[in-house]
Amino acid sequence: MTDTQIVTAGVILIGDELLSGRTQDTNLGTIAKWLEPRGVRVGEARIISDDGPVISATVKAFSDRFDYVFTTGGIGPTHDDITADCIAAAFGLGISEREDALDHLRERYSEDELNAARRRMARIPDGASLIRNPVSQAPGFQTKNVFTMAGVPSIMRGMLPDIERRIKGGVTLKSITVTATGRGEGDAAAPLAVIEANNPGVSIGSYPFFNADLRGVNFVARAESADVLAAVKMELEALVETLGG
C-alpha cells in the first residue's frame, strides 16, 4: 500500500437486538470516526442477525472485498454468542479453547468463576491473534484482515488501541462544513453541482435538517488538500450568502 491508495473497511454489526430496534447501534459511528484520521474509509456496513450461515457468509464476502473488516457482537459467554465459531467456519479454520485467551480471563475471574460458559470466551479460531480487552478482559481476535470485537460499546472502544498498530491507512480526507439555515437544499442544488464540477477531487454532500424549530442544510466538502478545501469553503459561503436567509 502506498500513501496515495484508498484503504477501505467493511463493518459487520451482529445481533438480533439491533434489528428489532431494542438496541440502538453506536459502534458503526465510533469505528468510522476512529478510522477516518487513520486514512481508512468505511465502504459498507451490515447489521445481521445471530444466524450462523449468514454471519460466516458476510464475513467471507467482506474479507474479500475490503482491506479491513470489523465485526462487533456475539463473543460473550451465552448460547447466542456464536461469532467466533462463525469466523472459523468462514475461513475453514479449526477453533478451540486457547491457553493465552484463558490467561486474559484469569486476570478477571478466579478458577471458580471460570465456569464452562465463561471458558467459551477463550474459544479462538486457529492462528488468530488476540486483541486486548482492558475493560472486561475477554479478548477479541484478528483472523486475516478481520477484527472481531465485543458488542457492548464501552468494551468495543477499549479494544481499538490494540488494533491501531495492525492498521496501515491510506490517504486521509479533510472536511469542512458550511451551514445554510432557513433554506431548503433545492435552492442550492444547481450551484452546488457547479462548485463540485469545478473542483476535481472534492466531493460535496448536502445534508438537510428539518426540525420543528429549524430547517436548513449542511454542505460538507471533503478532499485531500486543505488548500483546495479552503477555496471551496469560500465558494460555499458565497453561495449561502446568495441564497439569503
Added chain:
Amino acid sequence: MTDTQIVTAGVILIGDELLSGRTQDTNLGTIAKWLEPRGVRVGEARIISDDGPVISATVKAFSDRFDYVFTTGGIGPTHDDITADCIAAAFGLGISEREDALDHLRERYSEDELNAARRRMARIPDGASLIRNPVSQAPGFQTKNVFTMAGVPSIMRGMLPDIERRIKGGVTLKSITVTATGRGEGDAAAPLAVIEANNPGVSIGSYPFFNADLRGVNFVARAESADVLAAVKMELEALVETLGG
C-alpha cells in the same frame, strides 16, 4: 400469506454520511419498532454509500429475499440524490417526471420555487405508487415490494402512515425483559440455555450492559404466546434470584 406465517423485511440505509460517522442513523430502529407490532420482522439491514450500482444491486437482492424492503435516503433535490434512478435501474424500469408527484410538490412550492432541482423530486420509476409526505410534500414511492422513503428522520416517520395499509403482517411476537444487576452473563449462561431448551417457540437473548456505574444483564424472551412468556418470566426471575446480587 396466512396469519401464522413469518413476514420479513430488509432495510437499506443509503448515504455516505452514515458510513463516515457524521450522521447517526436512527431510522432502522424507528422502522423496526413500527413493524414489530404489525407482525413484520427485520431480517437484515445494510448501510450503503451513494454509489449507483451498489444501491441497485442491494435493492434487487433484498427485494428477492424479503417480503418487504424499506430504503431511506437519497430522494432529495441535489446531485447526490440518486435513489429513484437506482430503483428504476434495479427493476429495469423507466423513470420520468410525473404529474402526480409534481402535484404533491405544488402543495408546498410556487411555480417559481419549482426549479429544475426540486422537479427532480418528481422523477418516479414507471408504475410506482406515491407515498404521501405530509412533512415536506416531496413523495416517497412504492415499486413492487420496495418502499422508498426520505432519509431525514422526521420526514421518514411522516411517510409510515401511508405505508401501513400496504403491509400484510404475520405473527406478532411478544416480549418480556428480566434484568439481573451486578452479575455478568457468564453466571447465567448454562441455566439460560436450559430454560430456552425447555420452552420451544421461545427465544431468549442475553444483553449485557457495562457502564462505569452499573453492570448486569437484560434477559429478553420472545414468543407468540403471552401465557408461555408469563411462565418463562417466572423462570427467569427465579434464575436471577439464584444468581444473587
